[in-house]
Amino acid sequence: MTVDAGGFQWDFFVSYTQADRGWAEWIAWELEEGGHRVLIQAWDIVPGSNWVHEMHVGMSGAARTIAVLSADYLKSVYGSAEWQAAWAADAAGKSRKLLPIRVADCDRPGLLGQVVSVDVFGRPEVEARRVLREAVLGAVTGRLKPVAAPGFPGAGRVMMSQPRFPGGLPPVWNVPARGPNFVGRAEELAELDADLRSGGFVAVSALRGMGGVGKTRLALEYAYRHAHEFDVVWWVQAEQAAAIAGQLAALGVLLGVPVDTDVTASATATLAVLQRTPRWLLVFDNAEDPQEIRPWLPIGAGRVLVTTRRAGFRALGRVLDVDLLPREEAIGLLRGRMPDLTAADAGRVAELLGDLPLALEQAAAYMEKTDMRGGDYVSLLETRLGEMLDKGRVIGQEQRVATLWDLSYQRLATEDPTAVVLLRMLAYLAPDAIPLDLLPEGGLPEPLAALRDRGRWLEAIGALADYSLVRRDGSMVSLHRLVRATVQQQAAAMPDWDEAAWLDALAAMLLQARPTDHDARHPQTWNRWALLRPHITAVLSAIDTTTTTTTTAHLATPLADYLHARGELPAARDLQERSQEVLRRVLGAEHPDTLTTMHQLAWVMWDMGERAAARDLFEQVLDVQRRVLGAEHPDTLMTMQSMAVVMSSMGERAAARDLYEQVLDVRRRVLGAEHPDTLTTMQSLAGVMSNMGERAAARELHERSLDVRRRVLGPEHPHTLTTMHDLAAVMSNMGERAAARDLYEQVLEVQRRVLGPEHPHTLTTMHDLAGVMSNMGERAAARDLYEQVLDVERRVLGAEHPDTLATMHGLAGVMSNMGERAAARDLYEQVLEVQRRVLGPEHPHTLTTMHDLAAVMSHIGERAAARDLYEQVLDVERRVLGAEHPDTLITMHSLAAVMSHIGERAAARDLLEQVLDMRRRVLGAEHPHTLTTMHDLGWAMLATGKRAAGRRLLDQAKAAKRPRP
Secondary structure (H helix, E strand, O other), X not given: OOOOOOOOOEEEEEEOOHHHHHHHHHHHHHHHHOOOOEEEHHHHOOOOOOHHHHHHHHHHHEEEEEEEEOHHHHOOHHHHHHHHHHHHHOOOOOOOOEEEEEOOOOOOOHHHHHOOOEEOOOOOHHHHHHHHHHHHHHHHHOOOOOOOOOOOOOOOOOOOOOOOOOOOOOOEEOOOOOOOOOOOOHHHHHHHHHHHHOOOOEEEEEEEOOOOOOHHHHHHHHHHHOHHHOOEEEEEEOOOHHHHXXXXXXXXXXXXXXXXXXXXXXXHHHHHHHHOOXXXXXXXXXXXXXXXHHHHOOOOOEEEEEEEOOOOHHHOOEEEEOOOOOHHHHHHHHHHHOOOOOHHHHHHHHHHOOOOHHHHHHHHHHHHHHOOOHHHHHHHHHHHHHHHOOOOOOOOOOOOHHHOOHHHHHHHHHHOHHHHHHHHHHHOOOOOOEEHHHOOOOOOOHHHHHHOOHHHHHHHHHHHHHOOOOEEEOOEEEOOHHHHHHHHHHHHOOOOOOHHHHHHHHHHHHHHHOOOOOOOOOHHHHHHHHHHXXXXXXXXXXXXXXXXXXHHHHHHHHHHHHHHHOOOHHHHHHHHHHHHHHHHHHOOOOOHHHHHHXXXXXXXXXXXXXXXXXXXXXXXXXXXXXXXXOOOOHHHHHHHHHHHHHHHHOOOHHHHXXXXXXXXXXXXXXXXXXXXXXXXXXXXHHHHHHHOOOHHHHHHHHHHHHHHHHHHOOOOOXXXXXXXXXXXXXXXXXXXHHHHHHHHHHHHHHHHHHOOOOOHHHHHHHHHHHHHHHHOOOHHHHHHHHHHHHHHHHHHOOOOOHHHHHHHHHHHHHHHHOOOHHHHHHXXXXXXXXXXXXXXXXXXXXXXHHHHHHHHHHHOOOHHHHHHHHHHHHHHHHHHOOOOOHHHXXXXXXXXXXXXXXXXXXXXXXXXXXXXXXHHHHOOXXXXXXXXXXXXXXXXXXXXXXXXXXXXXXXXXXXXXXXXX
């Protein structure tokens, strides 16, 4: 190790605590980059070293100690010992052996307070590096003489007779008063400071942003915070270019420039004085054109700060885009003025005002002046936003939000009238993420005629962006919500403004922009619909339904289909009801478009659980279609199909099957065997056949349908997934549970990715997968899955929705199988109470719950009550489903088990013999249900003395269950 002339191995020893290791390593790296020898624990005390010895060597063998100060360091025992040792070796500070560097805002207690320190926290890295290197240079050399010669303090420069008091303002200063409620913007201030310091001979930086965003406030804050760095700070109101020279001439008077009757000559002479003068800052506030500012930029060791709404200032220097306040800072601004304002109300005000600083200050001023509660002000903003933009006055601010963009609007009206039309159009759409391709070439109605040429409206977008009225991001533009409200107010004040015609034109434009290659229920269209949705909603919400045309109804209907497919049922219902109201009024109650909307509304109601009302609406539609359109019209067939689905779900399976077969016959004949509508009917028919016990035939239909749908529609189309799901259900019911599970999991993976985790179809698949897992013995996993589904369904669909009840039922079954039978009984009884009231006492779902409740009652010893419940179920199933239906046979088997437990063994044996005979015939000799009945009948025969026959049945069941080689 090299030892210097003073006998030191190290130039610096870095003393720190582990909480500040990152800072310590950064400091050590910078010092070594500067050629210094540094000892730091993180790098130099390696495994195997004696830590105490090495630290002692470091302290005694280093010329100076850097103390990395923070609150953690000040609490460190070892840190205190290290800095105190350095201080004791140089108590007077002549050799500057202790150099404190604060890396966090903390006190310097006791002796540390006597040693000059530097701060590197809260600065950009470039600035922190400069501060560190200057501090080290001063500690090593004992002086910090500037590298460049100071400017000559000639007659034109104001000289101070004594050092300026810390915090005092420069002798030449005309900066407007600083606002008292400045919040946040720490990153912007640091970046601005770094930009202004990193310039060349003169640094120029511009703050650019929309009106009211706080550019001027930010420039004011910078000027006040850095006032101590300047001898001259001069504020120029630059909005009117002709007034700039006069303001610079006024500065010249204070700098000793001789007065000249030629204002331009005086201003030019002022720039010449600044060129020879260091430590000055010029602020050009609200500049409009960089060409108007360029002649007035001095050359010299100073800084220039520009604020502007306009583009093009990168030609002068760096540009910092000033954005809206982050929400937390917006809330802080409001509550700083109004301490009694709740965080929730402040957040809602900030949201409604789009986090625009001027609007927030104006709101606070209005609430303070009127002593208005936050909730009342929120209500006013929600209902009268445009009117409220003129309320409230901000001290020191002439403009209000209502007039903030007037000058830009007036200039645009003169320079680019097309941009005004475009701005007005954007103002009636949603404010964010407006796709540029909304505007098709040609075909636009008259109010939008100026935008028919794509090149022309692209130029108009550029003009609006130049004035910071819109923000362009690739293929999207966004319009601040308050610009939107102001433009709407201005349009409404026009004497010839026809808002209804304007909105109808926008609806026609959006209708052209919708996807036409696929139905709105197709996932391939969903990205486009997601972009269009907020804009369609904005236009529809502004239209009076009592006067609107069919254009808006035809726009609302496909959006409702998209929302229905995405599972957003209440929003879909609202749109379908709106469309139905308009079409009934304009086209009539029996027009095909009106009937189609009624049909779609009925489906939404059905999926929302309003089954009886949905059925009534389907029947109304079908009655009119048969009479007006004919029995084989595609719309009539679609409603017949829907009615069959409804009838099947309500337990009327035989009637549903007949209706499906009628529809299928016509569709095969008219549309062909592979048409999507034909396949939908095949699948639906297969579903009802499965529910009627014809599972082998149902499986065959599902497989044929799936083969075509995979080939024609693709493997991830919703119809393909539905067919896979229904095939898995049939396979599960036929005992092929492992294969069914695999198929459900394939479907679920796609649904979660394409539809989302809370879509009704995704939840249905999760529910059915949980059922298969439970039947395969994976009960804990099944229970978790049921609980996930139930949590979403209760929140999204409601506690009494049929799907919610089905999941409660499945969860109760798993709980029973896991031994939690009392809790399972309670859950079954909750489900049954709602099903009897909502679905009716003979609905298949009601009967299933009665059956499973009876099973739990039997397990907990209430066998007489269980027998009664089984007999009630069996009576209905024999009458409604038939004696050989699989559900009927399950109930017969369960009833026989209870009868055996209560001593009626002979009767139980006779009932099991009937069940076995029918299951062999219906399900086959090796079906799991058949084998279960065979096993139980064998034990019943043993119990009733028929030992040989009983053993024979038990052996047959055991042999059939044994895996085959």
